[in-house]
Amino acid sequence: MVDRSLDASGLQCPMPLLKTKLELNSMAPGEELEVLATDAGSARDIPAFLQLSRHTLISSSESAGQFRFVIKCGG
Template identity: 80%
Template sequence: MADRTLNASGLRCPMPLLKTKLELNTMSPGETLEVIATDAGSARDIPAFLELSRHHLVSASEADGHFRFVIKCSD
């Protein structure tokens, strides 16, 4: 279970990614963020951003057009 949930359903690229970045900036190291998005670009954009950031992708899944990411905030 994540510490916070960001529901970005219905938002189009690049808003799910931007809102994810903003939310992570307010979190403490070790906290987890669950992101739910419906924009297919999120499946590419969010993991790509995390590869370049200090944060870690814990899991990613897709079901019925909903993309779910669990991210661990790092220092």
């Protein structure tokens, strides 16, 4: 169960990543965010950003052109 969900479906690069960053900035450490996106660039951009941040990628998956990420907000 996640604390927040962000539906970035239909948005093109770089908007899914930017909206993800903004949402994480408004969250408390330890909270989990689910991000849904349809832009294929998200599969590369979001994990790459998370590797350079204090946040943790819990899981990622793709089904029928929709990408799902679960991210734990870092402290």
